[in-house]
Amino acid sequence: MYDQLLTKNKTIYAVAPCMDWTDRHCRYFHRLLSKNALLYTEMVVADALIFGDVERHLAFSDCEHPVALQLGGSNPEKLAKAANIGADWGYDEINLNVGCPSDRVQSGTFGACLMEQPQLVGDCVDAMKQVVDVPVTVKCRIGVDEQDPQVALSALAHAVFDKGCDAIWVHARKAWLQGLSPKQNRDVPPLDYGRVHALKAEFPDKFIGINGGLQSPQEALGVAHEGAGENLNGVMLGRASYQNPSIMLDVDRVVYNDDSPTLSLEAICEKMMAYTAGHLKTGGRVNHITRHMIGLFQGQVGARRYRQILSVEASKPDADERVIEQAFAAIHPKTPAVA
Ligand SMILES: Cc1cc2nc3c(=O)[nH]c(=O)nc-3n(C[C@H](O)[C@H](O)[C@H](O)COP(=O)(O)O)c2cc1C
16 A cells, blocks of 8 residues: 555545544544545554454444554564454554654553664564554654653654665654653644654655644645655544544545545435434433544534534433434535545
């Protein structure tokens, strides 16, 4: 996937892996907004796939493709096993988390603290590459704590590209492993997009994607193309995609030059109702799904009522899929989500 993109000089738009957000219901919804965006799972710890309920972690809908599985871990053997399981389930890419700074993650020696162990990350990539045919990629920071980002990011990139890593997605800020919460670590350390462009200059033939603070596909493309050298190969938007999903209605046209029509809001409503009805039949609840749709009409007349219906009505024990229709009906006038 990444090799083809490099030769075609296209750009990938990815929805960032987000714990508690980018579950299969969220990804189903996002796929209705963009046919082409690359969708990431939440991080799944390798042990959870080796010893846990694989179906609960990995089941997804066919329409989610292209969909990438993000793994957490630092034991090459376990990561290889988990990657193999993920590839068998049909994931299009296996990604290793080298960016998450939470205490839970640090105590398991994975996530952002692996920025300090580039050779180990290289070994993890190597072990996964040996057992799967799909791309193996890494998502990282520009450094942690007192590391010099130039040295740290370059060392990590050398270590993983040497082992055949297919792409690196860089969250363009440091993580501070002591003293900042995971949430603060997504805002407080300053963004340094220039560092990611410098990495691309060092590895012009490799896929380098950028993440962190990007608000729209248009802005993200601008950032990807603003360096003096080669363009960055991908843009990854987490909070903006999730909290303001209507920006994704622009992705196919703006990022992929795909002018085929996006789904109408009526069609999105109908598809989400049918999907929700299916989920209810398996014992699920409406708000497992509707919680991901709350940001859709941000800024439009009726959005407050829409949100209220999706959060309050959808949480009632007897709620069913019709609550989605009711929420969409609150939007007046029925204009497209993106003007
Ligand atoms: C609620 C939430 C959960 C996250 N969980 C993960 C995760 O599981 N794996 C990961 O690599 N990054 C995770 N992140 C970080 C995002 O992938 C992304 O790197 C970060 O939010 C910066 O991008 P943004 O400014 O576009 O949101 C999470 C972010 C948020 C907001």
